[in-house]
Amino acid sequence: MINQAYLIESLAPLVFRSGKPFGSVASAQDATFPLPSATAGMIRAMQIEQHAGQYQDYQGRLNHEDYQKILSIQSQGPFLVRFNPDRLDDYTILVPKPANALYFESREDKKTHLVRLAPNAFDSERCGSDLPTGLLPVQMQKKLKGKPQSGVTYWTLEHFLAWQQGQEFSFESIEATGLKTLAIDIRTHVKIDSTSASSEDGKLFQTASLDLNHQLQGQRIAGKKWDDERYGFVVFTEQQLTQDLATLGGERRLSYFKPVKSTQYLKPSDDLLEKINQNKGFSLSLLTPAVFENGYLPAWLDHNTLCGKLPQSDVEVKLESVAIDRWLPVSGWDSIVWKPKATRKAVGAGAVYWFSLTTQMDEETLQQLWAKPISDHSQDRNDGFGVAIVSAWSK
Known part of the structure; x- marks a missing residue:
C-alpha cells in the first residue's frame, strides 16, 4: 500500500534534461519537470543503500531475482510542493493545469476569464474535423469573443480536484494560489584537464536547471523580500525509508530526503x-x-x-x-x-x-x-x- 510520503528539498538547482541533443548554449526550455521514472529510480536507489544486506550484486543480470524485486517497487510522483522549511508536514501540492481549462481574454471587458472546456458536438453539419470517428470535439462552455491568454502553469491540487468536480473559479483566484513557472538557473561550465588540473581552452558548455529555493517577491530593487516558502517535490511509495541525502537529476546534485506526513488528498468523495x-x-x-x-x-x-x-x-x-x-x-x-x-x-x-x-x-x-x-x-x-x-x- 502506497502510504509513505517523502519530501525532496534540493540543496542546489536540479538538472532534468528535455531529451533534445546537447548544445553548447542552454536555454530555459532545456530544464524540464522530472518524469515519474526519475523519482522511482531514486526511491529504489535509496532502498538499496539503506537495506544493502537484502540485495545481492545483480549488475548486468536482468533476470536476477533481486533486480526484479527492485523494479517492482512502486512509487507515485514527483509532485511539486510549496512548503515552509520550518513546517515540513504542512505542504501544498501543485499539479499541472488541467487541459479542460482555458485562460481567455474577453474583448468586451478586457479581462481574463477561466473558461471550462468540455465535449460538445458541432452546432452545424457544415463544421467538421479530422478527429477519429465517434470522438467528440472539446469546446468552450462560455461564448466569449477574444483570444487565449497565458497564465499559471501549476494549480493547487485542491483547485484541480474541485474544478474537475464542476466547481467554478475566477482567473484571479487561480493566479493567486498557483505558480506560473519555476525559476531556471543557467550555469556555464568548463572542461578540466585531468593531468594539469587546469581548464581547456574553448571547452565551455552550459546547463539549465530548476531553482526550487526561496523566490524573490516583486522586482529586484532595494528593500527586496524573499518568500518564507520554497518549492520541492514529494513522492509517495510503500517503502519505509529514513532521512538521508539523495541525488535527483543530472550532475549528482544533492537534496535532502525527508519523511513527511502523508496527506489523504487522493480520496474520492463518498457520493x-x-x-x-x-x-x-x-x-x-x-x-x-x-x-x-x-x-x-x-x-x-x-x-x-x-x-x-x-x-x-x-x-x-x-x-x-x-x-x-x-x-x-x-x-x-x-x-x-x-x-x-x-x-x-x-x-x-x-x-x-x-x-x-x-x-x-x-x-x-x-x-x-x-x-x-x-x-x-x-x-x-x-x-x-x-x-x-x-x-x-x-x-
Whole structure:
C-alpha cells in the first residue's frame, strides 16, 4: 500500500534534461519537470543503500531475482510542493493545469476569464474535423469573443480536484494560489584537464536547471523580500525509508530526503460512485504523464470503436472525448545495461479523458482507478506513469 510520503528539498538547482541533443548554449526550455521514472529510480536507489544486506550484486543480470524485486517497487510522483522549511508536514501540492481549462481574454471587458472546456458536438453539419470517428470535439462552455491568454502553469491540487468536480473559479483566484513557472538557473561550465588540473581552452558548455529555493517577491530593487516558502517535490511509495541525502537529476546534485506526513488528498468523495452511475459517465484526469501503446489511446480500448473494458474490470466504457496537450518525450539512462533507454511518447499530465458507461461501475473498480497509474505496461505503472483521478460526467 502506497502510504509513505517523502519530501525532496534540493540543496542546489536540479538538472532534468528535455531529451533534445546537447548544445553548447542552454536555454530555459532545456530544464524540464522530472518524469515519474526519475523519482522511482531514486526511491529504489535509496532502498538499496539503506537495506544493502537484502540485495545481492545483480549488475548486468536482468533476470536476477533481486533486480526484479527492485523494479517492482512502486512509487507515485514527483509532485511539486510549496512548503515552509520550518513546517515540513504542512505542504501544498501543485499539479499541472488541467487541459479542460482555458485562460481567455474577453474583448468586451478586457479581462481574463477561466473558461471550462468540455465535449460538445458541432452546432452545424457544415463544421467538421479530422478527429477519429465517434470522438467528440472539446469546446468552450462560455461564448466569449477574444483570444487565449497565458497564465499559471501549476494549480493547487485542491483547485484541480474541485474544478474537475464542476466547481467554478475566477482567473484571479487561480493566479493567486498557483505558480506560473519555476525559476531556471543557467550555469556555464568548463572542461578540466585531468593531468594539469587546469581548464581547456574553448571547452565551455552550459546547463539549465530548476531553482526550487526561496523566490524573490516583486522586482529586484532595494528593500527586496524573499518568500518564507520554497518549492520541492514529494513522492509517495510503500517503502519505509529514513532521512538521508539523495541525488535527483543530472550532475549528482544533492537534496535532502525527508519523511513527511502523508496527506489523504487522493480520496474520492463518498457520493462519487453514485454520481458516476447516475450520470452514466466519468472523466479521468492525469496528475502524472501516462504511457500508452497506441499513442493517446489506452490498449484496453478498441482503436475503431473506442470501446473496451476498464483495466482489471468487467465495466464496459466508450471513450467520448479527449483533451490533451502536445506529446511528452520519455527516455532516460538504464544503469543496469548501461545504455540510453528508447525514446517513447507520453500523454502529458493535465490531460482529461471522458467516458460514457455501458454498464454500471462498482466500488472495487472505482478504487482501482482512483489515484492509481493507468499506463498500459506494468513497469510504467510501477514507476508512477499515469496517476489519475476520477470525476463524474454527463454526456
